[in-house]
Each structure stands twice: as structure tokens, then as C-alpha cells.
Amino acid sequence: MYKILKAKKLAEKIFLMDVEAPRVARSCQPGEFVIVKMDEKGERIPLTICDYDREKGTVTIVFQIVGASTRRMAGLNEGDAFQDFVGPLGQASEFVKEDPTEVKGRRYLFVAGGVGTAPVYPQVKWMKEHGIAVDVIVGAKNKELLILEDEMREAAGNLYVTTDDGSYGRKGMVTEVIRDLIQNQGIRYDICVAIGPMIMMKFVCLLTKELGLKTIVSMNPIMVDGTGMCGACRLSVGGEVKFACVDGPEFDGHLVNFDEAMKRQQIYRTEEGRAMLKAQEGDTHHGGCGQCG
Numbered sequence: 203m204y205k206i207l208k209a210k211k212l213a214e215k216i217f218l219m220d221v222e223a224p225r226v227a228r229s230c231q232p233g234e235f236v237i238v239k240m241d242e243k244g245e246r247i248p249l250t251i252c253d254y255d256r257e258k259g260t261v262t263i264v265f266q267i268v269g270a271s272t273r274r275m276a277g278l279n280e281g282d283a284f285q286d287f288v289g290p291l292g293q294a295s296e297f298v299k300e301d302p303t304e305v306k307g308r309r310y311l312f313v314a315g316g317v318g319t320a321p322v323y324p325q326v327k328w329m330k331e332h333g334i335a336v337d338v339i340v341g342a343k344n345k346e347l348l349i350l351e352d353e354m355r356e357a358a359g360n361l362y363v364t365t366d367d368g369s370y371g372r373k374g375m376v377t378e379v380i381r382d383l384i385q386n387q388g389i390r391y392d393i394c395v396a397i398g399p400m401i402m403m404k405f406v407c408l409l410t411k412e413l414g415l416k417t418i419v420s421m422n423p424i425m426v427d428g429t430g431m432c433g434a435c436r437l438s439v440g441g442e443v444k445f446a447c448v449d450g451p452e453f454d455g456h457l458v459n460f461d462e463a464m465k466r467q468q469i470y471r472t473e474e475g476r477a478m479l480k481a482q483e484g485d486t487h488h489g490g491c492g493q494c495g
């Protein structure tokens with residue numbers, strides 16, 4: 203069992219938990235994720251890692267209530283435990299595998315949207331630990347939904363906060379800040395990392411393509427097994443079939459087919475939709491999830 207050492211509500215429907223998982227904490231890296239299961243009958247829930255403490259053996263997860271399982275998870279308290287806490291899964295962020303001096307030579311812009319701020323945080327923290335000051339834009343619908351501001355301010359070189367309704371920071375969406383920094387202030391970035399809702403990542407990528415700025419995104423399609431067997435997290439990247447759980451979750455955002463990914467996300471929710479996808483996708487669908495009719 204994996205004990206919850208801290209449980210905290212960050213905002214409406216958004217929760218943070220520190221979970222005792224020493225093996226995962228020892229080896230996890232920014233960009234990777236875990237799959238948790240509350241009990242025998244519980245659904246498998248994929249969650250990006252928000253932080254980790256190798257000495258204490260804890261992993262921090264942040265999640266939003268989106269359905270029955272996450273609602274039940276939000277009811278867990280300190281002292282409760284998860285039956286399964288599987289990870290780290292997926293590929294670590296590219297810069298983790300590179301020579302730090304090469305990473306230091308680039309100027310990074312991180313763009314975090316809503317709950318996507320949680321997976322951006324360990325990347326920005328990693329940069330600070332390696333002596334690299336990065337610019338970070340955090341966007342939220344309003345002040346109440348802004349999360350991890352203090353942590354991000356501590357880790358970032360420059361932090362730009364924006365809210366859709368202007369209740370805090372600048373007014374507008376993250377894309378407006380990107381345009382301002384690059385076009386009005388003339389800052390030249392080498393890489394942008396954008397993580398948030400798919401619609402945000404799509405529009406960030408449309409803009410950065412226009413501005414000629416390489417952009418990495420972290421995809422979070424529906425996942426079932428998290429091991430590349432079920433086909434649930436299938437995506438098209440540069441015209442090739444990829445599975446977010448094993449090939450990603452991070453990809454070159456200019457190559458991701460976001461429209462297909464968002465449409466597939468909707469279709470996968472119903473039994474009929476899953477059967478249709480299986481018929482359309484053939485062998486590359488895998489079908490190992492046992493949910494596809």
C-alpha cells in the first residue's frame with residue numbers, strides 16, 4: 203500500500219497529495235507519470251508527477267475532479283493509502299537526457315495552463331537545480347484557479363501570470379503573453395515547452411509555428427494500461443502512429459495532430475465509439491484493453 207502523507211485542496215476541484223512511494227521517488231524524472239489505483243475495484247488513473255523527494259521517498263501528485271474516480275480520490279485523507287502506485291512510466295523530458303552544458307546554452311520558455319502547471323513545475327525546478335533560469339508563463343481561468351504560484355515563482359527566472367478574466371496578473375490567454383514576449387519585447391527563445399489542456403497546446407503550437415519556435419507538448423489522452431498494449435492513448439505525430447504512454451507523453455507539438463486527438467478523446471468515451479475506433483484503426487489499435495467490443 204502507498205500511504206498518503208499529505209492531502210491538500212489547491213483550488214476548486216484541484217487537489218495535491220504527497221504519497222509515500224520510495225521506489226518511484228528514487229527513479230522518477232521530470233516528464234514521467236504514474237498510474238494510481240485506489241483499491242481492487244478502482245479505475246487506473248494516470249497522473250503526471252508534480253514533484254518528488256528522493257530522501258523522504260515521496261512523490262507529489264496533483265489532480266482535478268473530472269469523473270467518479272477522481273471525485274472518490276478527492277475524498278481520501280492523510281493516512282489513507284492507494285493500493286497501486288505504478289511508475290515512473292513514459293519517457294523523461296528530452297533535456298534530462300542531454301548534456302547540461304548544452305541545455306544551459308538554450309533559452310527556454312515554459313507555458314503552463316491550468317492543471318498543466320503541475321507537470322511543468324518539476325521541469326522548471328530541474329532547470330533551477332542545474333543553474334538554468336527559465337521564463338515561465340502560467341495561465342488560469344481566474345485567480346481562484348491559479349495553482350502552485352509560490353513554488354513556480356521560487357523556481358522560475360521570470361514568471362508571467364495571466365488570467366482569462368483579468369482577476370490576477372495580466373488579462374488574457376497564455377498565447378497573448380507569448381506573442382508579447384517574442385514580438386513586442388523581442389526575446390529570442392530556442393525552445394518552448396507547453397503543457398495544459400489540448401486546446402491550449404494546439405493554439406500555442408499554431409502560434410509558435412508561425413513564430414518559428416520549436417515547441418514540446420505533453421499529451422494526456424485517455425490511458426488504460428499505460429504500457430503500450432491497449433491502444434487507448436493512440437495519437438498521430440508527424441503522420442505516424444504513437445502511443446502517449448510509451449512513446450511520450452512529450453512530443454514535438456508542431457507534428458501532433460491535435461484535432462484528431464481531441465476528436466478521439468470524445469469518441470473513446472462510449473462503447474460504440476471504442477468499437478468504431480477498433481474497426482477504423484485495425485492492428486495499430488492493439489485492442490488489449492478488453493474494452494473495445
Ligand code: NAD
Pocket residue numbers: 250314315316317318319321341342343364365366374375376377397398399400401402405406420421422
Ligand atoms: P483551463 O481551461 O483553465 O485553461 C488554462 C489556460 O490555458 C487558460 O487560462 C488559457 O491561458 C489557456 N488556454 C485555454 N484555452 C486556450 C486557447 N483556446 N487558446 C490559448 N490559450 C488557451 O485549463 P484546465 O481547466 O486546468 O484544464 C484542464 C485540462 O487540462 C483537462 O482536460 C486535463 O486533462 C488537462 N491537463 C493536461 C495535462 C497535460 O499533461 N497536458 C496535465 C494536467 C491536465
Ligand code: FES
Pocket residue numbers: 424425426427428429430431432433434435436445446447448
Ligand atoms: Fe497507452 Fe494503453 S494507455 S497503449
